Amino acid sequence: MTVEGGANSARPPRAPNIRDVARAAGVSHQTVSRVINGHPALRDSTRQRVLQAMEELRFRPNRAARALVTSESRTIGALVSSGAEYGPSASLRAVETAADEAGYVVDTAHIDHADRASIESALDRMVAHAVEGLVILAPQSRTLEVIEQLSIRIPFVTVHSLHSEDHRMSVDQLAGARSATRHLLELGHQRVVHVPGPEGWVETDARRQGYREEMTAWGFEPVVVSAGAWTADSGYRAGLGLRGRRGFSAVFSGNDHIALGLVHAFVEAGLDVPGDVSVVGFDDVPEAAHFLPPLTTVRQDFPELGRRCMAVLLAELRGEQPVRPGDVEPVLVVRDSTAAPRATPDQGR
Amino acid sequence: MTVEGGANSARPPRAPNIRDVARAAGVSHQTVSRVINGHPALRDSTRQRVLQAMEELRFRPNRAARALVTSESRTIGALVSSGAEYGPSASLRAVETAADEAGYVVDTAHIDHADRASIESALDRMVAHAVEGLVILAPQSRTLEVIEQLSIRIPFVTVHSLHSEDHRMSVDQLAGARSATRHLLELGHQRVVHVPGPEGWVETDARRQGYREEMTAWGFEPVVVSAGAWTADSGYRAGLGLRGRRGFSAVFSGNDHIALGLVHAFVEAGLDVPGDVSVVGFDDVPEAAHFLPPLTTVRQDFPELGRRCMAVLLAELRGEQPVRPGDVEPVLVVRDSTAAPRATPDQGR
DNA sequence: ACATCAAATGTGACCGTTCACATTCCAAGG
DNA sequence: CCTTGGAATGTGAACGGTCACATTTGATGT
Numbered sequence: 211m212t213v214e215g216g217a218n219s220a221r222p223p224r225a226p227n228i229r230d231v232a233r234a235a236g237v238s239h240q241t242v243s244r245v246i247n248g249h250p251a252l253r254d255s256t257r258q259r260v261l262q263a264m265e266e267l268r269f270r271p272n273r274a275a276r277a278l279v280t281s282e283s284r285t286i287g288a289l290v291s292s293g294a295e296y297g298p299s300a301s302l303r304a305v306e307t308a309a310d311e312a313g314y315v316v317d318t319a320h321i322d323h324a325d326r327a328s329i330e331s332a333l334d335r336m337v338a339h340a341v342e343g344l345v346i347l348a349p350q351s352r353t354l355e356v357i358e359q360l361s362i363r364i365p366f367v368t369v370h371s372l373h374s375e376d377h378r379m380s381v382d383q384l385a386g387a388r389s390a391t392r393h394l395l396e397l398g399h400q401r402v403v404h405v406p407g408p409e410g411w412v413e414t415d416a417r418r419q420g421y422r423e424e425m426t427a428w429g430f431e432p433v434v435v436s437a438g439a440w441t442a443d444s445g446y447r448a449g450l451g452l453r454g455r456r457g458f459s460a461v462f463s464g465n466d467h468i469a470l471g472l473v474h475a476f477v478e479a480g481l482d483v484p485g486d487v488s489v490v491g492f493d494d495v496p497e498a499a500h501f502l503p504p505l506t507t508v509r510q511d512f513p514e515l516g517r518r519c520m521a522v523l524l525a526e527l528r529g530e531q532p533v534r535p536g537d538v539e540p541v542l543v544v545r546d547s548t549a550a551p552r553a554t555p556d557q558g559r
Numbered sequence: 560m561t562v563e564g565g566a567n568s569a570r571p572p573r574a575p576n577i578r579d580v581a582r583a584a585g586v587s588h589q590t591v592s593r594v595i596n597g598h599p600a601l602r603d604s605t606r607q608r609v610l611q612a613m614e615e616l617r618f619r620p621n622r623a624a625r626a627l628v629t630s631e632s633r634t635i636g637a638l639v640s641s642g643a644e645y646g647p648s649a650s651l652r653a654v655e656t657a658a659d660e661a662g663y664v665v666d667t668a669h670i671d672h673a674d675r676a677s678i679e680s681a682l683d684r685m686v687a688h689a690v691e692g693l694v695i696l697a698p699q700s701r702t703l704e705v706i707e708q709l710s711i712r713i714p715f716v717t718v719h720s721l722h723s724e725d726h727r728m729s730v731d732q733l734a735g736a737r738s739a740t741r742h743l744l745e746l747g748h749q750r751v752v753h754v755p756g757p758e759g760w761v762e763t764d765a766r767r768q769g770y771r772e773e774m775t776a777w778g779f780e781p782v783v784v785s786a787g788a789w790t791a792d793s794g795y796r797a798g799l800g801l802r803g804r805r806g807f808s809a810v811f812s813g814n815d816h817i818a819l820g821l822v823h824a825f826v827e828a829g830l831d832v833p834g835d836v837s838v839v840g841f842d843d844v845p846e847a848a849h850f851l852p853p854l855t856t857v858r859q860d861f862p863e864l865g866r867r868c869m870a871v872l873l874a875e876l877r878g879e880q881p882v883r884p885g886d887v888e889p890v891l892v893v894r895d896s897t898a899a900p901r902a903t904p905d906q907g908r
Numbered sequence: 909a910c911a912t913c914a915a916a917t918g919t920g921a922c923c924g925t926t927c928a929c930a931t932t933c934c935a936a937g938g
Numbered sequence: 939c940c941t942t943g944g945a946a947t948g949t950g951a952a953c954g955g956t957c958a959c960a961t962t963t964g965a966t967g968t
Contacts, residue, residue, distance in 0.1 A: 227924050238948045243926065251945055273687055274632070275924035277623035279953050285666075285688070292652065299648050303641065306669050315666045315688050317634075320655050338622055339634070339664050442849040467846055474849040497816055500791040500823040502851045576954050587918045592956065600915055624954035628923045911968090918961065924953105931948065938941080 226267040235263035246271055277340060285315050286523065287341035289332055291348040292320040295440055296467075296495050297512050298347045301369065304516025305345050312524050317341060321348060329356045337364070343523045345369075347516075349412040365526045367519045381515060383413050386508040386540030387420025390462050390490045393506070393542055395428050397550045399460040399488060403433040405448050405472060407440050407464035414464060417492060421462055437464060442471035449475025459487055459551040466491035466498045466507055473501065473547065484549035494543055504545035511538050575616040584612035595620055626689060634664050635872065636690035638681055640697040641669040644789055645816075645844050646861050647696045650718065653865025654694050661873050666690060670697060678705045686713070692872045694718075696865075698761040714875045716868045730864060732762050735857040735889030736769025739811050739839045742855070742891055744777050746899045748809040748837060752782040754797050754821060756789050756813035763813060766841060770811055786813060791820035798824025808836055808900040815840035815847045815856055822850065822896065833898035843892055852895035859889050 228246075232239040237260060244252055245260040263269075277283050286309055290298050306316045317339055319332040336344060344366035346357060354368060369380055394402045404421040407414040418434060425432040435452055438444040445468030452461070453475055463469035469491035473483050483489055483503055491498060494509035515538050526532055577595075581588040586609060593601055594609040612618075626632050635658055639647050655665045666688055668681040685693060693715035695706060703717060718729055743751050753770040756763040767783060774781040784801055787793040794817030801810070802824055812818035818840035822832050832838055832852055840847060843858035864887050875881055 225924095229924080239924090240926085240949080241947060244947085247926085251947085253946065256946080270687060272627070272689075272924050274623050274626035274630075274689060275953090276926075278621070278627050278924080278955085279926045281623070281953085283623070292656075303669055306667055307641075307671070310668065310684075315668070315684055317664045318655055318667055319659065319664070320652055322656070335659075335664055338619060340621075340623060442846045446849055470846055471849045474851060474853070477851055497791045497819055497846070500795055500820045502823060502826055504823070574954095577956095578954080588954090589919080589956085590917060593917085596956085600917090602916065605916080621954050624923090625956075627925085627954080628956045630923085909968100912966080914963105914965095916961100916963070919959085920957105921959105922957080923955090927950105927952075929949085929951105931946105933946070934944095936942085938939105 225272070226269045227272065228269075231260065231263045231267055231269050234267060235260045281340065283340040283342055284313060285317055285339060285341050286343045286345060286527075287336035287339070288316050288318045289329075289336070289344065289346045289348055289353075290318060290320050291350060291353070292322045293440065297493060297510065298349075300512035301347055301516035301519070304513035305347070305520050308517050308520035308524075312520070314342075314524075316345075321353065325352075326356050326359075329353060330360065333357075333360065333362065343367075343527050345519050345523060347519075350410050351412055351415070352410055354412065365523060367523045369515060369519060380537055381510045381540050382537040383416035383540070384420040384423070386492065386510070386542075387417040387462070388424040389540075389542045390492065390508050391421050391424035393544065394460045394462060394488060394490060394548065395424065395430070397460075397488065397548060399551050400430055401433070401458040402430070402460045402462060403435055403452070403458045404462045405435050405437050405445065405452070405464055405468055407468065408438055408444075409436070417464060433458065437468050440465055440467060442467045442474070445469060445471025446475050448472060452476075453479045453481065460548070461487060461489050463489060463491050466493045466495045466501075466505060469505055469507070469547070470501055473503075473505075484547050485552060488548040488551075490548055498543075499545065501547070503547045506545045506548040507543055508540045509543050510540050514538050574621070575618045576621065577618075580609065580612045580616055580618050583616060584609045630689065632689040632691055633662060634666055634688060634690050635692045635694060635876075636685035636688070637665050637667045638678075638685070638693065638695045638697050638702075639667060639669050640699060640702070641671045642789065646842060646859065647698075649861035650696055650865035650868070653862035654696070654869050657866050657869035657873075661869070663691075663873075665694075670702065674701075675705050675708075678702060679709065682706075682709065682711065692716075692876050694868050694872060696868075699759050700761055700764070701759055703761065714872060716872045718864060718868060729886055730859045730889050731886040732765035732889070733769040733772070735841065735859070735891075736766040736811070737773040738889075738891045739841065739857050740770050740773035742893065743809045743811060743837060743839060743897065744773065744779070746809075746837065746897060748900050749779055750782070750807040751779070751809045751811060752784055752801070752807045753811045754784050754786050754794065754801070754813055754817055756817065757787055757793075758785070766813060782807065786817050789814055789816060791816045791823070794818060794820025795824050797821060801825075802828045802830065809897070810836060810838050812838060812840050815842045815844045815850075815854060818854055818856070818896070819850055822852075822854075833896050834901060837897040837900075839897055847892075848894065850896070855894045855897040856892055857889045858892050860887050863887050 228242040229239045232242045237256060242260055245257055288302060288305060290302055309316045319335060321328055321332050343364060346366060346368040349369055404418060406418045422432045435448055437448045449472040461472055463472055469489050473489055476483055476487055481487055491505045491507035494507045498505040498507050577591045578588045580591045586605060591609055594606055637651060637654060639651055658665045670677055670681050692713060695715060695717040698718055753767060755767045771781045784797055786797045798821040810821055812821055818838050822838055825832055825836055830836055840854045840856035843856045847854040847856050
């Protein structure tokens, strides 16, 4: 492995530096530095000469040396919640692409436990690696609290901040949840239950809140049955509990995967979706259109979210006007998992 | 944003360095360095004094400075194919966790296009950031070819290499594909078609190859109908084409998402799965158990793959014996999407 | 009491850049 | 022809660590 080059001996293993280039080009090291940094006051002939020397020597500027003196690392850190959730992953990818285009590289750290120590250690590592900014894709309330306590001294953006309006960037979860709930109510459902995501997540709270608001606005009683995780497994377990009960004709699920598990549990019990019970999800993962039945859900544009995060962060790093584009709006996608309730039990009587 | 500390003025904004600590502790800077690096020949009292000074000054060693002189960056690079595929993402997360435990941080670069230029530029960026090693999670033949041509001078591991046996780490795709196919054949299916993933992926080739081998071993004709991508969408489209045809009773799908799309297309056309056609997937994504019907598939342990990648790479970075743990074995998970064929059409006459 | 030697600590150079400032070049103006 | 001043280039000192080597310290054997 790692086979080094040729057969000739006694080649100094040291990589060429700007002084080597300078010597080869017959200029001073500072001139080489200027070429690297695109200084305007440079005779074109000199620039060419230097560029050629760089080419010949296969010169690569040493980033560590530059970082040492300028304390610019061209690195940004990303803190991501460690689950395999679709949303954060998709956003992260967009963050990286955007960073890349701006000449930054992204150091990623997954935080398993939302305990203070592990977050702190992740941040420490980021700081030690001199990240210039931070993107935090860990929408757990606990995480965000810790982060606020820690009072980070470098620019950062979090997706979904709790209290502070600064640093924030998010999808309007509440509006999404309300429109999902409204969709069910408009279809004529009256007993709509909500199966939220795990406790401690910002989205869980926002979506539950949106559900509650819409239900009470229509004069109906909100009913919440917890799932425990964002997974299909936990949706299935929640469905198992739910299918014993009567008295509901629709479920608004915390996300698409939970919805998948719910549908599984319902269908297994002989219930028809959407005949007996309507289900609506959240996220619109790429598979949702092919669930059986194809899932009605709320689409979030995760990549766009990631891009905007980076836009905000980059603007700040460059000292530009702090861009603050509005929230990304989620949109309801109606498919086949929702329909009007079969009977209208509570009517009349 | 980024509010700096107190109200007192005239505080030098420079972070404390090793000499500041030395002065505060009444020792030489070299002694401080020794404390940082855990040098054994140090009086305990001195060490304590230094540690305390570091604490008081909130000293953080400057990694760029250290990197400059030692050329150790404690960074490894990850090159990932840019799709939102479940497998690479899951492995990547494991890679990061493992790296983290070893005190490394991971720079990730997603490569959108498998063209030489974009791969080269990603590698350049990694090299410029002085990564000590590279993990390549981009199982596209094209990517791997380019990488082999480029003859990287730093240690690296790729998941699924083509030719060279070095640097390799993978799941035995071929065995997995064979066992999936065998499962269908053992159920009594004779006309099994394969819907592979997109061309150009190492897995696509290996799985198709495994399918072919098993089919011919049993004396049956392999039939391959392309999907185009790893997505449910493209599986659905393939299913649309497929459901016109007759003469098959089972499908071995390139992955779980394609399988989901296939099932969607079949069920939509009034076919029963597994009554009329059995479907088996590949990957065992966490949702597969809750597809309708729950999907028979081949489980790959992506996190384990990631961990092993890092184990191999770290061993090499440390100059240890090159660990080479065997391939990760995939395992068939039988669920409800496969059953014996309803009739046995080709039998007798 | 003193030589001995390893353990403990100190000294100065160096890694490859950029920064602040000094110097040289060269065309235009008097 | 000489000044003038901006453009082009050069000089030496940081930056914050580690390395190689020098020096001091303190316990040990005689």
